[in-house]
Amino acid sequence: xxxxxxxxxxxxxxxxxxxxxxxxxxxxxxxxxxxxxxxxxxxxxxxxxxxxxxxxxxxxxxxxxxxxxxxxxxxxxxxxxxxxxxxxxxxxxxxxxxxxxxxxxxxxxxxxxxxxxxxxxxxxxxxxxxxxxxxxxxxxxxxxxxxxxxxxxxxxxxxxxxxxxxxxxxxxxxxxxxxxxxxxxxxxxxxxxxxxxxxxxxxxxxxxxxxxxxxxxxxxxxxxxxxxxxxxxxxxxxxxxxxxxxxxxxxxxxxxxxxxxxxxxxxxxxxxxxxxxxxxxxxxxxxxxxxxxxxxxxxxxxxxxxxxxxxxxxxxxxxxxxxxxxxxxxxxxxxxxxxxxxxxxxxxxxxxxxxxxxxxxxxxxxxxxxxxxxxxxxxxxxxxxxxxxxxxxxxxxxxxxxxxxxxxxxxxxxxxxxxxxxxxxxxxxxxxxxxxxxxxxxxxxxxxxxxxxxxxxxxxxxxxxxxxxxxxxxxxxxxxxxxxxxxxxxxxxxxxxxxxxxxxxxxxxxxxxxxxxxxxxxxxxxxxxxxxxxxxxxxxxxxxxxxxxxxxxxxxxxxxxxxxxxxxxxxxxxxxxxxxxxxxxxxxxxxxxxxxxxxxxxxxxxxxxxxxxxxxxxxxxxxxxxxxxxxxxxxxxxxxxxxxxxxxxxxxxxxxxxxxxxxxxxxxxxxxxxxxxxxxxxxx
Numbered sequence: 001x002x003x004x005x006x007x008x009x010x011x012x013x014x015x016x017x018x019x020x021x022x023x024x025x026x027x028x029x030x031x032x033x034x035x036x037x038x039x040x041x042x043x044x045x046x047x048x049x050x051x052x053x054x055x056x057x058x059x060x061x062x063x064x065x066x067x068x069x070x071x072x073x074x075x076x077x078x079x080x081x082x083x084x085x086x087x088x089x090x091x092x093x094x095x096x097x098x099x100x101x102x103x104x105x106x107x108x109x110x111x112x113x114x115x116x117x118x119x120x121x122x123x124x125x126x127x128x129x130x131x132x133x134x135x136x137x138x139x140x141x142x143x144x145x146x147x148x149x150x151x152x153x154x155x156x157x158x159x160x161x162x163x164x165x166x167x168x169x170x171x172x173x174x175x176x177x178x179x180x181x182x183x184x185x186x187x188x189x190x191x192x193x194x195x196x197x198x199x200x201x202x203x204x205x206x207x208x209x210x211x212x213x214x215x216x217x218x219x220x221x222x223x224x225x226x227x228x229x230x231x232x233x234x235x236x237x238x239x240x241x242x243x244x245x246x247x248x249x250x251x252x253x254x255x256x257x258x259x260x261x262x263x264x265x266x267x268x269x270x271x272x273x274x275x276x277x278x279x280x281x282x283x284x285x286x287x288x289x290x291x292x293x294x295x296x297x298x299x300x301x302x303x304x305x306x307x308x309x310x311x312x313x314x315x316x317x318x319x320x321x322x323x324x325x326x327x328x329x330x331x332x333x334x335x336x337x338x339x340x341x342x343x344x345x346x347x348x349x350x351x352x353x354x355x356x357x358x359x360x361x362x363x364x365x366x367x368x369x370x371x372x373x374x375x376x377x378x379x380x381x382x383x384x385x386x387x388x389x390x391x392x393x394x395x396x397x398x399x400x401x402x403x404x405x406x407x408x409x410x411x412x413x414x415x416x417x418x419x420x421x422x423x424x425x426x427x428x429x430x431x432x433x434x435x436x437x438x439x440x441x442x443x444x445x446x447x448x449x450x451x452x453x454x455x456x457x458x459x460x461x462x463x464x465x466x467x468x469x470x471x472x473x474x475x476x477x478x479x480x481x482x483x484x485x486x487x488x489x490x491x492x493x494x495x496x497x498x499x500x501x502x503x504x505x506x507x508x509x510x511x512x513x514x515x516x517x518x519x520x521x522x523x524x525x526x527x528x529x530x531x532x533x534x535x536x537x538x539x540x541x542x543x544x545x546x547x548x549x550x551x552x553x554x555x556x557x558x559x560x561x562x563x564x565x566x567x568x569x570x571x572x573x574x575x576x577x578x579x580x581x582x583x584x585x586x587x588x589x590x591x592x593x594x595x596x597x598x599x600x601x602x603x604x605x606x607x608x609x610x611x612x613x614x615x616x617x618x619x620x621x622x623x624x625x626x627x628x629x630x631x632x633x634x635x636x637x638x639x640x641x642x643x644x645x646x647x648x649x650x651x652x653x654x655x656x657x658x659x660x661x662x663x664x665x666x667x668x669x670x671x672x673x674x675x676x677x678x679x680x681x682x683x684x
Contacts, residue, residue, distance in 0.1 A: 003172055004031030011161050021152035030165050034199055036158075037218075037636045038145035041205070044115050045142040050125060051089035057118045062135055063087055063094075065110045081106070085114060085127075092118075092125040099129075111135035143205050162203050169196055181674060182221055183667055186652055193217040202636075215636065216645065222637040223649035229675050231657045234284070234432075242282035242409035243311060243385040248274060251304040254337060258297065266294050269435045270301045276411065276433075277305055277386075283411035289437030290607040291572025292444055295415045296326075298437070299388055300333060302413055307339045307366045311385030314403050315369040319541065320345045320518045321525055322390070327369045334367070344370035344379070347518030375402040383407070389414040417569065417607075447575040448582045449602050453589040460555060460584050461503040467553050468507055468534050472579060474553040476537045477570055479561050495557065496537040504535055512538040540570065549577030559585035560594035564614035567598075568607050 008027060009019045027033050044060045053059055063085030081096040081103045094114065096102050106112070116130030147158050180187065180195040187194065193201065193213055198221075201214025255262065255270070262270070269287055276283035289295050299315070306313045315330075317323045327343040334341065342356050342365040353373075359365045363382035368374065384407030404410055414432065452460055464474050476499065478492040496511045510524045510533040521541070528536045529548050536551075540562075554574050559567060567585070575581040585598050600613045639646060656668070663672035 003169070004029060004034070006030050008033055008161075012164050013157070013160055018153065018157065021150050025150050030168075033161060033165055034169075034203075035635050036147060037202060039148045040146045041211070042115065042144045042146060043142070044144060047113065049089045050087050050092055053118045053125070055118055055120045058116065059118065060113055060115045061085070061087065061092070062111065062113050063092070065106050065108055065112065066091075067108055085112070090125070092127060093121065093123050094130060095126065095128050097129055143207070143211070145203055166196075166200055166203065169199070181671075182224060183656070183671055185667060186224065186656070190220065190648070190652070192220060195221075219637040219642050219645050220649055222634060223642070223646045224653060225674070225678075226634075227650050227653040228656065228671065229678055231653055232661075232663060232672070232675050233679060235657065235661050240282055240409045241280045242411060243277075243309075244280045245274075245277040245305055245309045247308055248305055250308045250337060251301060254304045254334075255301055257336065258300075258333075260297075262297060263294060263437075263439065265289075265437045265439060266297055269298050269437055272433075272435050273298060273302050273413065274305065277302065282409045283413065283433075285412070285433045285435060286414045286416060287435045287437060288416045290439075291417050291569060292576065293417075293437040293439065295417065295437060296329070298435075299390075299413065299415060300330065302386060302388070302411075303330070303339075303367055304334065304337055306386040307334070307337050309385070311383050312360075312363070312365070312381050312407075313367045313386040313388065314374055314381065314384060314406065315367060315388045315390070316374050316403055317369070317371060317390040320347060320371055321521055321541070323369055323371050324522065325547070326390070330367065330369065339366045340364060341366070342368045344368055344373045345518065346371060346373050375406075379406065381406050384410050386411045386413070388412075417572070445575045445577070445579070445581055446605060447571055448580070449571065449585065449605075450582065451585050451587060451595070451598050451602060454586055455589075457586055458503070460586070461499075463582075464504070464535075464553055464555070465507075468504075471531075471550075472553065473528065473531065473533070473548060473551040474535045474555065475551055475570075475573060476535060477554065477556045478537070478539060479558055492537050492539050499535065499537060507534040509533065509535040509537060512536060512541055514539055514541050540566065547576060548573070550579075552577065552579045552581040554581075554583045555586060556583065557586045558588070559598060560587045560591060564597055564600060564610045565607075567601055568605075568610050571601070571605075 006029060007019075008014050008022050008029065009016075010030070011033070014022065022028070022033070025036070027036055042058065046060065047062050048057075048059045050061060053061070064087070066084050066086050081099055083094050083103075083106050085092050085094050094106075111134070112132045113135050114127060114130040114132040116127040119126045119128065144155075145159065145162075146155060149155065149158055178194065178196075182192070182195070186192075192198075195217075198214040198217040201210045202218055205211035205214065251274075273283070273285065273287075276285060287295050287298055303313050303315070315326065317326060323343065323345050327341060330339075331341045340359075342359060344353065344356050348356075356365070356368070357379055360368055361380045361382055368379075368381075373379070387403045387407070387410050389403070389412075404412055412432075468474060476495065478495055492511060492513050496509065499505075500509050510528055512521060512524050516524075524533070524536070527533045528551075531550060551574050554571060556562065556567065556570060562570075571583045574583065583601075585601060587594065587598060589595070597613070600610055604610055637645070657663075659665075660668050663669070663675070
């Protein structure tokens with residue numbers, strides 16, 4: 001519907017400044033505006049008497065205006081207006097800041113209905129800047145929406161904008177055929193409200209039932225569009241032709257020569273990957289497994305098969321530290337295959353980059369490992385048949401597709417050590433086949449996790465000294481690089497100073513954070529890996545890929561500020577050697593909900609269980625707010641609260657795509673147009 005694509009500045013009252021404020025919130029079109037849903041509602045239907053209110057209540061009260069007893073205090077005084085409101089049970093002081101015109105409007109004897117928060121001041125009950133309307137008027141919006149907004153917009157502004165768009169929509173609905181982004185057969189089958197009434201019902205509900213029915217329709221719509229987009233995208237991939245690998249002899253010999261034994265789960269996933277590689281249809285698979293489960297071994301098997309079949313591979317990772325670590329590991333491990341491995345990262349000198357790119361284009365390099373540098377326009381492969389993305393949650397669909405776009409429908413493998421709850425993996429990675437490596441390789445030690453209040457930190461560092469004196473090493477993790485004025489967090493820089501000058505002054509301590517250059521990070525990591533440093537103070541830059549078997553202790557400061565999934569990732573940096581390991585979670589002890597989350601870390605080392613708990617406690621933002629991509633971002637649905645609606649939408653999508661996989665039937669053409677536009681916008 002073209003109307004939804006119109007710019008927000010067509011809305012009455014939206015000038016340049018308000019347009020700028022809306023755009024900062026991601027609202028550029030009328031469609032964006034309509035789909036910016038209320039976060040809560042104020043129910044103003046029930047009018048209370050003053051005798052029944054308590055401090056902190058947000059209530060509606062019917063009042064008569066009376067003058068203040070002190071003559072000089074009535075009206076405009078020092079930029080504010082004060083009057084007294086009275087009902088049959090008491091009085092309340094009403095104060096209005098920056099509204100001097102109200103001293104003329106609020107006349108003695110006038111009856112008003114006010115809505116606001118009850119406070120108790122020196123003169124008794126008070127309301128500050130309450131909303132009010134003349135008691136003789138009948139207002140329609142007695143359940144008012146409250147929107148998440150930026151600082152420059154008021155709730156009244158935003159409600160007015162939404163109301164204007166809804167009215168414009170109503171005018172067009174009267175003159176045009178009724179628009180609806182869901183197929184009519186789906187609406188009728190599920191007895192859903194049509195689109196326009198649902199939008200009215202969620203923005204301006206007249207009663208709870210109306211809101212409930214309207215919200216159900218819009219949640220269903222969101223899930224339906226998500227699932228049909230992913231299902232349609234997967235169907236398109238199956239129609240493409242790529243590279244069918246013919247031989248796997250050297251690859252299997254390579255696996256037999258590995259210096260460790262593969263687990264049954266690793267073997268199973270490798271066979272799944274090999275089956276995909278034998279087909280012309282491009283593989284589109286994700287391997288998810290817990291920290292240390294052995295995903296890299298599976299990747300090496302696929303890379304070995306690629307080299308054996310005479311093709312090139314690209315391996316993209318999120319950080320330069322991890323890229324170099326993979327480069328060193330794979331150069332050594334794949335030497336027997338005569339595999340020429342290249343490294344391309346942003347901090348390399350221009351001359352080095354130029355040489356690597358030339359070798360890649362000529363086919364001299366078989367496997368190129370790198371960061372986002374791999375997807376720059378001037379990086380060209382000779383015959384790219386396989387792409388792999390490590391730590392999928394750090395990249396977007398667009399970036400993954402950009403690397404794949406450098407070949408002709410190459411096979412794609414993505415890896416994630418951020419476990420996605422089993423019930424949701426197929427949703428998040430709906431365009432991919434999912435393989436899961438369960439359990440850990442033999443020899444991995446369990447990690448003891450302890451919660452420690454920040455006031456009891458010193459005994460922790462005494463324990464650390466004992467470990468250091470035995471030759472072990474320690475990580476100390478902080479969430480920020482420097483002090484923040486708004487959040488009381490120990491920054492890595494300041495904690496580094498505290499440890500070197502006081503708590504661990506007799507030990508060699510290094511500092512690692514994201515603002516350092518690559519060479520600085522590399523030098524510090526190398527010193528730590530080779531045990532020239534006893535302690536590494538770091539931000540979450542060490543979250544992935546760093547492997548130091550001698551590190552047996554981790555301290556995470558301000559642990560309540562991290563998500564459980566991230567804490568689990570960090571904890572996975574220890575427990576990699578033969579010695580027992582301990583993770584200390586330092587917290588402020590103030591928030592019961594935070595403590596509940598952290599106790600899960602004490603109780604479990606199963607990343608999937610932890611991910612389920614994180615999703616339950618923190619909502620879907622960790623996995624679906626998706627730094628990754630907007631295809632999956634949810635505006636009104638919640639994968640936990642609305643599981644039943646999600647399941648229904650999944651079933652309906654399967655039925656629609658089974659009957660019409662290309663969405664070519666007349667009743668599905670508008671749906672296909674919608675989906676293809678969505679995939680274009682997000683790199684599909």
